[in-house]
Amino acid sequence: MSEQHDDDTSTGREPRPADSVAGVSTTPRAFESVTVKLGHAFGERIDRAVRSRHRRRLRHVGWQRALDASGLGFAHGTYPARPGNALDVLVDGSEMLPAVAEALSRAESYVHIAGWFFSPELQLSRDDEPVVLRNLLAELAERIDVRVLSWKGAPLPLFKPSRLEVREMLDALARHTEIQAEVDACTGFMHCHHEKAIVIDGRVAFVGGIDLTVDGGDPYDTPTHLARGGIGWHDAAVRIEGPSVADVDHHFRLRWHAVTRESLSRPEMPDPVGDVEAQVVRTVPAGTYRAVRRGDYSILESYSGALRSAERFIYKRKARFCEVIWGTERR
Template identity: 30%
Template sequence: MAPNEPDSLEAPAALCWRRENATRAGLIVDANAYFEAGRAAMLKARRRIMLIGWDFDARIELTDKRLPGEPRTLGEFVLWLVARNPELEVFLLRWNIGALRTLFRGTTIITLARWMAHKRIHTRLDSASTVGASHHHKIVVIDDCVAFCGGIDMTSNRWDTPAHRDGDPRRVAPDGSSYAPWHDATSILEGPVAAALGELGRQRWQAAGGKALAPVSGGGDCWPEGVDAQFRDISVAICRSRPAVGREAPIREIEATYLALIAGARRHVYAESQYFASRRIAEAVALRLDEPEGPEIAVVNPVTSHGWLEPIAMDTARARLYVALRRLDRYGRFRIFHPHTKQGEPIYVHAKTTIVDDQVLHVGSSNMNNRSLRLDTECDVTIDSRQPGNEGASPQIRALRDSLLAEHLGVEPGAVAAAIDDKGSLIAAIEALRSAGRSLRPYEVPDLLDVEKWLADHQVLDPDGPEEIFEATTGGRLLKRLNRLRRRLRGRGARASKK
């Protein structure tokens, strides 16, 4: 058992904002399923739709299954919904810097103008309140009765299926260009927990300058047709991150939750994250790797980050932390893997999902990097089978973990379950099931240029909080604490060997 292991996600305090019941809940994997579920839920909306996100692209198609007269694109679909229901209002909140992309999206700016001209479609831009921060939520709330919370934005270059087919002709951006395979995930939640996410959405709306909104009462059945619920009548925790705003203290519930999950893991931590660059998470991992009976930790990342600046910052930080952790990993319990298609093309991992010991499912918008935990505004949800009333959730959580690994390994979920049982090890099971083509491949440390090392050490693009936005040249921070921890652990090992 790990030292100071929490009995549940309620200990220590401040691990969540709210804990509410979900009458139904589930994990939706990849944007094809999410776009179809989101469309189906919006078709059931009677009073209010809240779309809260880092980015939206009005040009995307949610599905090729349309009702008579239903428009093809998201932008026209929203206009069509309010036209057919005179009581429906739509509130769209997006990050203000991300909104600048709209200027380069052709007809999107025309659609946005039509939205803004409509008296029942309301749009606001969220500045995230702090210089350098981003509004990173990915939340949709329907009539306060159903909500989606996770990592998928309703924007371009996100659509894909769990098959991640090479050259899939449907994986095409609105401008006609093709893009790489994309893996993502979100949660769907019904009941009081959805109402709580609606409250969070209204708070963010008002903070961005919108008028105060009342909750939606008397909501009907908004659960989308065709979507299976893996969980019923279950307690769900909502956790957030947000920098200090004015006199309001920073919110670091997500960071506390990640650290508690790692500290409390008995057997294994399986994580999918766009980045692995948080020094605090690395320290928590290092402490567990030093234990003779500590858990295995397997992280699924993309081969490289998107853009031209992010790879320098995020990928370099990952390389430095990985090398430091592997030096501490004397029991061989830490791995990073990348998924690839059948023909060997890297699949981009945008999901933010963590599963611990078949007991805890954590999914949301936050990545394992400094920005998500201390600078950006994020929202995650957690289902913990150790919570009273949640005792029956463990088999479903394990099944989801097996399904995610099966998707990446190109095998059936039953094969994953059997391999883990047979090997008694998550990492050994992955290694046994890995193959050429559609599978997971181990991370390889790249050669780092001097400029990349400097950017990583000084956290220029991944600051540890708003106070460090303008302090990038005051000395390296990224590995200082981890290096001190490594020296402390070495000293502990040396003292133990003398006894």
């Protein structure tokens, strides 16, 4: 038998790149490069169109400064910066929810709660006898005003929560109790109210990203995020005491009046309790509420100023982030 050279040894394989797949042709790199460039160009055109539309709309209502802000100063919103506040940042529901339960238990005159969606069965504490949201609010409503304001729900059942689910949830929350529960429908067709705010007696407020619902995950998460057989929800909130509480309360009362036509008196200004100067900022689209016809885009103004003031780096962590707001104007 004659010897064959190693180069002639057959492996039964066709010579082709290691990352190729049999029966599938590879895309020419030149064509791939062209499609990528076209995609980028198309995306940039969409970005410019969206930014131009936002700028025109903001200019029309006198809020173009919200996109042009460039400093770390306070926003020129409806509510001014107020000194004399005490703020506590509460990371995760394991800190926020028990603090809410404790503050609610000491309510003496009224409770105002606004949220995206609620779970009446939510446990605010995880003790041997947990504090359940509906039970606590029902007990309070026997002696003080308890007002709860929820978003109306998605216009199409394809999205959650649907309007039917919201109605059923509010009925489960308020049925056979004195809780006043209403739906805020003062939004655009494709918009939602994602505000989370709690005001107790006009002396303490909670604002932030933690909903009082288990929809999407259990908000009673911990910084260690231990495995527990279910989905958690990592987020944060701020506990406020002092003059800025009045602004959170005023915003709730504005929304409540728009929905119910019940005129609540303007909240009293709390006495200073700390040394923090704070400002309540918000997003109110123009034309949503009669009392704020030109809207309030002070959150956007605060973001714009903070981003343009960055000197070394920007760290942004958020469950949902729309990049087109900043576009090519990012620094």
